[in-house]
Amino acid sequence: MAMMLEIALQGVQMFLVVLVAPLMFGVTRKVKARLLRRIGPPLIQPYRDLWKLMHKEAVLAHNASWVYRVAPYAAFAAIWVAAALVPTFATDLLFSWSADLIALVALLGCARFILALAGMDVGTAFGGIGASREMMIASLAEPAMLLVAFAVALVAGTTQLSTIAAIFVNVPVGLRVSLGLALFAFVFVAIAENARVPIDNPATHLELTMVHEAMVLEYSGRHLAMIEAAAAVKLVLYFSLVACLFFPFGMATTEKSALAIALGLATYLAKILVMAVLLPIGETSVAKMRVFRYPVFLGGAFAAGALAVFLLFVSKGF
Amino acid sequence: MSPLAFDIAHLLAGGMLVLSFLLLYQDRITAVLNVFALQAIALSLSVAWQAVVQDAPHLIVTALIALVVKGLIIPGALHRIVRRLEIHREVEQVIGGGPTMLTGLGLVALSILLVQPVKQDVGILTREDLAFALAVILLGLLMMITRRNAVTQIVGFMSLENGLVLAATGARGMPLVVEFSVAFSILVAFIVFGVFLFRIRERFDSVDVGALDRFRGERRDQR
Numbered sequence: 001m002a003m004m005l006e007i008a009l010q011g012v013q014m015f016l017v018v019l020v021a022p023l024m025f026g027v028t029r030k031v032k033a034r035l036l037r038r039i040g041p042p043l044i045q046p047y048r049d050l051w052k053l054m055h056k057e058a059v060l061a062h063n064a065s066w067v068y069r070v071a072p073y074a075a076f077a078a079i080w081v082a083a084a085l086v087p088t089f090a091t092d093l094l095f096s097w098s099a100d101l102i103a104l105v106a107l108l109g110c111a112r113f114i115l116a117l118a119g120m121d122v123g124t125a126f127g128g129i130g131a132s133r134e135m136m137i138a139s140l141a142e143p144a145m146l147l148v149a150f151a152v153a154l155v156a157g158t159t160q161l162s163t164i165a166a167i168f169v170n171v172p173v174g175l176r177v178s179l180g181l182a183l184f185a186f187v188f189v190a191i192a193e194n195a196r197v198p199i200d201n202p203a204t205h206l207e208l209t210m211v212h213e214a215m216v217l218e219y220s221g222r223h224l225a226m227i228e229a230a231a232a233v234k235l236v237l238y239f240s241l242v243a244c245l246f247f248p249f250g251m252a253t254t255e256k257s258a259l260a261i262a263l264g265l266a267t268y269l270a271k272i273l274v275m276a277v278l279l280p281i282g283e284t285s286v287a288k289m290r291v292f293r294y295p296v297f298l299g300g301a302f303a304a305g306a307l308a309v310f311l312l313f314v315s316k317g318f
Numbered sequence: 319m320s321p322l323a324f325d326i327a328h329l330l331a332g333g334m335l336v337l338s339f340l341l342l343y344q345d346r347i348t349a350v351l352n353v354f355a356l357q358a359i360a361l362s363l364s365v366a367w368q369a370v371v372q373d374a375p376h377l378i379v380t381a382l383i384a385l386v387v388k389g390l391i392i393p394g395a396l397h398r399i400v401r402r403l404e405i406h407r408e409v410e411q412v413i414g415g416g417p418t419m420l421t422g423l424g425l426v427a428l429s430i431l432l433v434q435p436v437k438q439d440v441g442i443l444t445r446e447d448l449a450f451a452l453a454v455i456l457l458g459l460l461m462m463i464t465r466r467n468a469v470t471q472i473v474g475f476m477s478l479e480n481g482l483v484l485a486a487t488g489a490r491g492m493p494l495v496v497e498f499s500v501a502f503s504i505l506v507a508f509i510v511f512g513v514f515l516f517r518i519r520e521r522f523d524s525v526d527v528g529a530l531d532r533f534r535g536e537r538r539d540q541r
Contacts, residue, residue, distance in 0.1 A: 303423060
């Protein structure tokens with residue numbers, strides 16, 4: 001019976017992130033539209049889009065290889081696994097032992113690699129330029145992300161997400177400059193990785209500015225549906241990571257009573273909803289950057305992450 | 319000392335170091351001046367917190383001097399100078415932003431390594447303040463040598479002085495006489511800098527110190 005409950009809880013966690021992801025996408029779109037004084041699509045529009053794309057014919061280029069056909073599913077799978085591992089409403093679930101921060105970075109790296117490969121597979125100019133830019137951004141964002149992981153791991157003493165969250169909920173860690181800096185660096189990385197405004201614009205199809213959209217431009221039908229779903233799940237993954245690492249209050253940690261789990265679910269949904277509202281507000285207040293400014297933007301994130309690690313070395317005592 | 323007191327001191331001193339990095343990161347003169355004013359405010363908060371923690375009321379005076387002189391008067395005057403010289407556009411750097419930041423990170427690591435051997439005798443707070451202060455001083459120096467514009471070099475100098483005050487207050491406070499004389503010498507230095515700026519500008523129609531290279535002793539170009 002206890003085993004069944006464990007499996008059920010892990011299942012809830014796995015399907016929650018996928019089911020809630022398009023809704024969060026809808027919220028960001030809606031808020032952004034309202035900020036620009038437009039009405040915006042209804043909140044469930046992303047679900048309808050996915051439904052529509054699933055039923056459309058998938059058009060393939062003549063010279064597309066199997067890589068091109070497999071890539072959307074593989075990328076979605078990698079991102080889904082990563083998102084299902086991040087603790088959302090409770091820690092210590094059945095598969096929590098495998099939720100390592102560094103493994104998570106590796107899973108996301110895999111998904112990105114697969115998509116970049118698919119972007120270059122057909123051999124059009126857009127796919128190539130998109131893939132090369134995506135790789136450039138990744139090569140700048142990943143070191144910053146790893147430094148954030150190290151900073152958090154130095155505070156908590158482990159890189160395992162579930163344990164980190166449990167420690168941050170139960171043990172007061174005090175006012176930490178390092179965690180603030182790590183949060184700052186992490187937000188920068190998340191913006192870059194999710195192709196949001198100062199780096200990339202998810203709504204544009206203007207040739208010179210596209211990064212992610214250029215890479216997946218050739219896709220249609222069910223393949224495109226998988227890619228869009230993967231993008232939405234990735235956004236929710238980063239939201240849950242911020243919630244889990246920096247604002248873990250309300251999570252069900254030791255006792256798994258119905259009340260604790262309900263509370264955990266409610267606070268989790270509230271947290272990601274707040275972030276889904278804050279993201280477009282941030283996006284509308286800045287302008288898109290030139291490609292050559294990306295290293296400066298992500299270099300700032302890297303510097304903040306490195307400072308966070310250094311400050312921890314100072315304050316931990318030598 | 320209670321953990322909360324330590325955490326707040328850590329927050330303020332760490333904030334100063336972060337602002338030093340922001341100074342290096344900015345590429346507009348007005349933004350540089352604003353960040354400098356913020357750093358002075360962080361310094362005065364940090365010193366005031368030390369006054370509370372160490373129970374040393376004279377440090378409050380130090381904090382007030384830092385707030386008024388370096389948080390208000392000097393940034394205000396620099397803003398006026400920048401507006402009168404019409405140079406509020408981009409900051410010219412000798413080396414690019416990325417390498418500067420990397421060098422800065424290296425300097426922070428260096429100062430932490432330098433303070434590391436200081437083991438017993440002093441509290442953890444003193445040691446930490448010393449590490450932060452050394453890093454702020456080195457970053458101020460870095461800012462002075464990587465900028466071509468005389469105004470940003472002055473800001474680098476002033477932020478270096480912020481680091482000195484932080485170091486002095488961390489080490490059981492400093493005598494008020496010393497603090498006053500340092501504050502006044504900073505003001506005098508600032509006035510000299512101001513006059514100097516207008517002289518450079520009058521002579522060369524720019525405040526880029528690269529123009530001074532021609533008049534150095536070794537006579538690099540004989541044009």
